[in-house]
Amino acid sequence: MHRWSELFIPTLREAPADAEVASHKFLVRAGYIRQLAAGIYSYLFLGNRSFNKIVAIVRQEMDKIGQEFFLPALHPRELWEASGRWALMGDNLFRLKDRKGADMCLGMTEEEVMTEIARKELRSYKQLPQIWYQIAPKFRDEPRPKSGLLRVRQFMMKDAYSFDIDVAGLDVSYKKHYDTYCRIFDRCGLKYMVVEADSGAMGGKESHEFMVRTPAGEDQIVSCDGCNYAANMEKATSKLWPVDDLAAEGDGKPLEVHTPGQKTIEDVAKYLGVSPKNKIKTLALMAEEKDEKTGKTKSRGIVVLMRGDHQLNEAKLNGAVAVATRPMEEGEIKALFKSPAGYLGPVGIEWARDLKKDTHLPVLLVDKALEGRTNLIGGANKEDYHLKNLTPGVNFHPTAYVDLRAVTAGEACPNCGNALRIDPAVEIGHIFKLGDRYTQKMGARVLDKNGKEVTPIMGCYGIGIERILTAAVEQSNDENGFWLPPSIAPFEIVVTPINVKDETLLRAAIDLAAQLEAAGFDVILDDRDERPGVKFKDADLVGIPFRINVGRKVTEGTVEVVLRSTRELRDVTISAVVEHFRGALRAQA
RNA sequence: CGGGGAGUGGCUCAGCCUGGUAGAGCACCUGGUUCGGGACCAGGGGGUCGGAGGUUCAAAUCCUCUCUCCCCGACCA
Numbered sequence: 159m160h161r162w163s164e165l166f167i168p169t170l171r172e173a174p175a176d177a178e179v180a181s182h183k184f185l186v187r188a189g190y191i192r193q194l195a196a197g198i199y200s201y202l203f204l205g206n207r208s209f210n211k212i213v214a215i216v217r218q219e220m221d222k223i224g225q226e227f228f229l230p231a232l233h234p235r236e237l238w239e240a241s242g243r244w245a246l247m248g249d250n251l252f253r254l255k256d257r258k259g260a261d262m263c264l265g266m267t268e269e270e271v272m273t274e275i276a277r278k279e280l281r282s283y284k285q286l287p288q289i290w291y292q293i294a295p296k297f298r299d300e301p302r303p304k305s306g307l308l309r310v311r312q313f314m315m316k317d318a319y320s321f322d323i324d325v326a327g328l329d330v331s332y333k334k335h336y337d338t339y340c341r342i343f344d345r346c347g348l349k350y351m352v353v354e355a356d357s358g359a360m361g362g363k364e365s366h367e368f369m370v371r372t373p374a375g376e377d378q379i380v381s382c383d384g385c386n387y388a389a390n391m392e393k394a395t396s397k398l399w400p401v402d403d404l405a406a407e408g409d410g411k412p413l414e415v416h417t418p419g420q421k422t423i424e425d426v427a428k429y430l431g432v433s434p435k436n437k438i439k440t441l442a443l444m445a446e447e448k449d450e451k452t453g454k455t456k457s458r459g460i461v462v463l464m465r466g467d468h469q470l471n472e473a474k475l476n477g478a479v480a481v482a483t484r485p486m487e488e489g490e491i492k493a494l495f496k497s498p499a500g501y502l503g504p505v506g507i508e509w510a511r512d513l514k515k516d517t518h519l520p521v522l523l524v525d526k527a528l529e530g531r532t533n534l535i536g537g538a539n540k541e542d543y544h545l546k547n548l549t550p551g552v553n554f555h556p557t558a559y560v561d562l563r564a565v566t567a568g569e570a571c572p573n574c575g576n577a578l579r580i581d582p583a584v585e586i587g588h589i590f591k592l593g594d595r596y597t598q599k600m601g602a603r604v605l606d607k608n609g610k611e612v613t614p615i616m617g618c619y620g621i622g623i624e625r626i627l628t629a630a631v632e633q634s635n636d637e638n639g640f641w642l643p644p645s646i647a648p649f650e651i652v653v654t655p656i657n658v659k660d661e662t663l664l665r666a667a668i669d670l671a672a673q674l675e676a677a678g679f680d681v682i683l684d685d686r687d688e689r690p691g692v693k694f695k696d697a698d699l700v701g702i703p704f705r706i707n708v709g710r711k712v713t714e715g716t717v718e719v720v721l722r723s724t725r726e727l728r729d730v731t732i733s734a735v736v737e738h739f740r741g742a743l744r745a746q747a
Numbered sequence: 748c749g750g751g752g753a754g755u756g757g758c759u760c761a762g763c764c765u766g767g768u769a770g771a772g773c774a775c776c777u778g779g780u781u782c783g784g785g786a787c788c789a790g791g792g793g794g795u796c797g798g799a800g801g802u803u804c805a806a807a808u809c810c811u812c813u814c815u816c817c818c819c820g821a822c823c824a
Contacts, residue, residue, distance in 0.1 A: 171773065171785065172759050176817045196816065243824080250823070267824070301748080301822050309823085376823085482822095590824080618824085656783060691784035698784090709783065 159671055160649070162684040166203055169696050179374035181631040182306025184640045188700040190627075190648075197303025197311035204700060205627075207648035209314070212346060212626050213293055215645065216316045219342045223334045224289030224318055229271045231295055235261035237270045240600050252297045252311075264297035269596045269618060272319040276614060277602035283323045286604065286614065287331055291318035293623070305374055307624040308584060314623035321597070321614040323606060328591055328615045332364065335589045335619045339368055343586065346626050347643025349633060350586065353379050353388040368587035368621075372632035375582035380565050384576025392473035395561060396569035396578055401435045401465075404533040404546070412505060412553050413546040414538055421500030423466040426544055430535065437466030438528065438536035438548065440502040442486040442494070445479055445521075459486065459494050459520030462562060463504060463536075463550075465527045471564035478523060478560045479513070494520060495539045503537035503545055504554040513557055524556040525563050584632070586625045592616040631701070634723060639699030641722040644743050649682040651739065652702045656690050656709040667708040670717065670735060677736045679743070698722065704742065706735065 166189075173183035174193075185191045190205030201209055217226065238244035244251070244263070252264040265271070272290055280286070296315045303309050320331035336352075343350045348370055355367040367390060369379050380394035381387065389395075407413055420426045427434045441462040460483055464470055475483060488499070495502050504524075510516035528534070532549045550556060567580040594613045596602075603611045631640045644650045651674060655667035664685065671683045682702070684693050697705045707718040716729045719738060730738050 168757095170758065175753080175759070178818070193816090246824080248822095269824085298823080302818095302820090304818080588824095592824090595824095659782085689782055689784085689786065691782090691786080694784045696785085707783080 159668070159675060160682045162652075162682055163686045165682075167696075167700065168202070169699055177306060179305045179308065179632070180635050180640075181308070181374065181628040184631055184635055184699070184701075185306060185627075188639060190701075191307065197300055197309065199307060199310065204648040208627055208642065208646055208701070209623065211646045211648075212623055213314070213316075215345050216293060216342055216621060216623070219338050219345070220291050220316065220318065223338055224291045224320075227272075227290050227292045228294060229265075229268050229292055231265050231297065233263050233265050233270065235263065237274060238263060241270050241273070241596055242599060243270070250298050250300070252299045266296055266298050267315070267317055267618070267620070268292065268294075269319065269592075269616075270600070273596040273600045273602055273616070276321050276597065277600050280321065280602065280604050280614065282604055283606045283612075287320060287322045287327050289318060289320045289331060289334070291316060291619075305376075307628045308374060309376065310624070313625075316621040316623060318619040320617040320619070321602075322617075323604070323612065323614065325615055328593075328617050332589060332591055332617050335617070336366065339587050339589065339619075339621070342621065343368060343626075346630065346646050348586070348626065348629055350629075351379065351381060351388045351583070353381070353390050354393045355390045355588065363593065364591045366589050367585050368589075369583040369585055370629035370633060371581045371583045372629060373582055374628075374632055375584040377583050377585055378580055379583045380578050380580050382571035382574060382576050382578055384571060385574040387571050387573045387578075391471060391565065391580070392477060394565045394578075395563075395572050396565045397572050397575060398527060399570075401433075401531070403531055404432060404436050404535075406533050406547050408547070410547055412548060414540075414543050415535075415546055416542060417501075417544045418542045420542075420544075426535065427466065430544075432535060434466030436534055438503065438534045439464040439466050439468065440504065440537055441470060442491050442499070442502060443475075443483040444486050444490060445481040445483045456517075458517065459490070461494075461502075461504065461507075461509075461520060461522050463522070463524045463528055463556075464563065465525065465531075468525065468527060469564040469566070470525075470562055474560070474562045474564075475523070478558075478562065479521070495537075497537070497539040498541055501537040501539060501541055501543060503539050503548070504556075505536070505545060505548065506539055507554075509555060510557045511555075521557045522554070523558055523560050523562060524550055526559050526561045527563055529559045584625055584629050585622070586629055587619075587621040589619045590617060592618050638695070640701050641703050642701040644703050647680075647701055647703055649702050650680045650743065651704045651706060652682050652684055652697050653706045653708060654684045654690075654693050654697060656707060658685050658687050663708050663712060666712040666717075666732070667706075670706065670708065670732060673736055674739065677740075679736075679739060704739070 168189040170187040173187050177183040177186055189202055191199045191201055194200055235244055254262050256262055293316045295312055297312050300311050303311055322328045322331055350368050350370050353367050353369055355365040378391040380389050417426055417429055420429045423434050423437050423439055427437055443460040444457050445460050446457045460479055491499055504522055508519055509522035510519035528550055534548045535544055535546050536548050538545045568577050571578050594615055597614045597616055602614055604614055606612045630642050634641050653667050653671040655663045658664045671681045674681045703722050705720040716731050719728050719730050
């Protein structure tokens with residue numbers, strides 16, 4: 159039996175000064191964790207117990223669809239060069255040298271190691287599909303660790319990798335993970351949402367993120383209360399109300415209008431007496447890319463056109479061009495547009511026809527909201543002048559139409575038209591159709607039914623173990639502490655004798671705890687010789703969902719059962735306690 | 748990497764501006780009184796003031812450098 163008096167549960171009356179978010183404050187105060195360095199934490203007794211319960215749930219569910227491995231965290235440089243990630247990962251990869259001076263790194267994920275095994279061992283379609291997973295530490299040299307366990311440099315991750323003979327197989331493996339993740343997060347008692355996610359520059363096709371809403375979250379998710387639409391900001395869209403285009407003026411060809419000193423969208427729209435919706439917003443950006451061979455930096459103009467009243471979503475842009483961009487400098491603007499900022503437009507410049515080809519030409523990306531619009535007003539590339547009668551595809555030729563618009567709260571849901579909301583959220587899981595990126599590069603090949611060599615198709619699937627804990631704490635706390643779902647709480651029930659010097663009370667409490675333990679509950683006995691107030695405060699703080707007060711009423715055969723989440727208090731006869739908890743725990747506090 | 752803030756006993760912080768015996772509350776130890784929501788009284792232990800250098804008769808305090816931590820931003824397959 160776990161006796162509080164013998165355990166190390168260093169609770170703190172005050173939160174450490176450097177803790178900001180609720181989960182950080184409470185996990186430290188409750189004695190779950192202690193910080194070792196920025197983004198590096200030790201798990202103490204309670205923290206580790208909760209952690210192990212989460213891991214056990216993840217393992218149980220994953221074992222139904224896959225096989226657990228345990229892979230090294232220390233990897234040789236060659237492996238990461240084979241996948242191309244040695245260069246790609248930059249400073250986020252922890253790098254070190256061994257005594258011989260050979261470069262090594264600490265794994266951020268294990269695609270390379272898993273693919274290496276697949277490459278060496280898998281020969282035939284008969285061996286597929288495979289789902290391999292592990293639960294192991296991961297390392298990322300984050301530029302800015304923050305928010306306690308939310309963004310750390312060492313963390314535990316369940317990472318799984320699937321290998322299939324073809325895309326149809328991948329779809330099956332992906333679906334298995336999707337369903338498994340739902341089961342895992344359900345069992346962990348989290349209120350989560352599944353959102354469509356951006357697959358980024360990694361060439362994947364489909365991707366979902368599992369998110370938990372919390373003010374501490376770093377991601378923004380767009381969702382609809384009217385239907386089940388939910389998406390990451392990078393992927394979210396909304397329904398636009400139709401806009402009336404302006405009538406063509408004059409002969410319908412681009413028409414120069416004098417707009418002296420009118421530089422902003424607002425100014426020009428007001429000056430010309432039109433809505434910003436009929437204006438083109440021209441954003442001049444620069445993409446800079448290092449040539450891996452020559453080491454030289456190549457830059458290329460990226461010009462983005464948005465509807466006048468719309469904002470650019472940079473994540474969408476990054477996804478579209480697959481390189482980092484920055485605003486153009488004054489000289490660069492002059493060089494391309496031959497005009498000062500404020501009067502920029504797409505007309506009269508030769509744009510690349512294709513993003514990949516024509517790399518010597520600047521790129522013109524036009525937001526989808528402008529596709530099909532006519533007679534817009536944009537800059538004339540001439541100081542104090544704008545152009546009327548601009549129609550995309552007629553007066554200028556976009557390199558591509560892309561969805562680049564940032565959705566804002568209150569816009570209409572693309573599915574049902576309800577108002578969309580935007581909330582901060584924490585990502586607790588991410589599933590990803592990888593394709594053949596790794597298997598191709600690293601030379602994994604199997605023979606198919608026809609004896610033809612094919613490249614296996616991969617999926618990768620991650621769950622952040624500490625983020626489950628963090629999200630659970632964020633989700634359920636008040637000024638006194640937090641309460642965890644019974645499935646992941648370090649203990650389900652704390653039995654609190656009001657006065658341990660009273661032999662009757664103590665004995666009754668011990669008996670009750672033993673009974674509950676025998677019935678399979680995870681119980682801690684708070685047998686400390688402390689005043690009741692101290693024990694109550696601690697019990698409220700440390701995340702245990704139920705408390706049983708053993709007080710004077712034991713002489714009448716009853717104890718008090720307290721539900722931490724609501725503070726609801728109920729007298730229960732001792733003989734009925736076990737039965738009571740069977741029901742209560744089934745109802746998942 | 749840019750901007751901001753902070754390092755003083757285990758924790759939260761005061762003292763620094765204006766240099767002169769290192770403080771408070773909580774926690775801890777001993778004794779006593781208490782005992783259903785972080786008790787009270789008495790006594791006690793514990794700090795190279797992040798580090799290095801400098802100015803000064805004298806530095807937690809002033810100056811220079813440096814390390815660490817936190818926050819905002821950039822970044823985050």
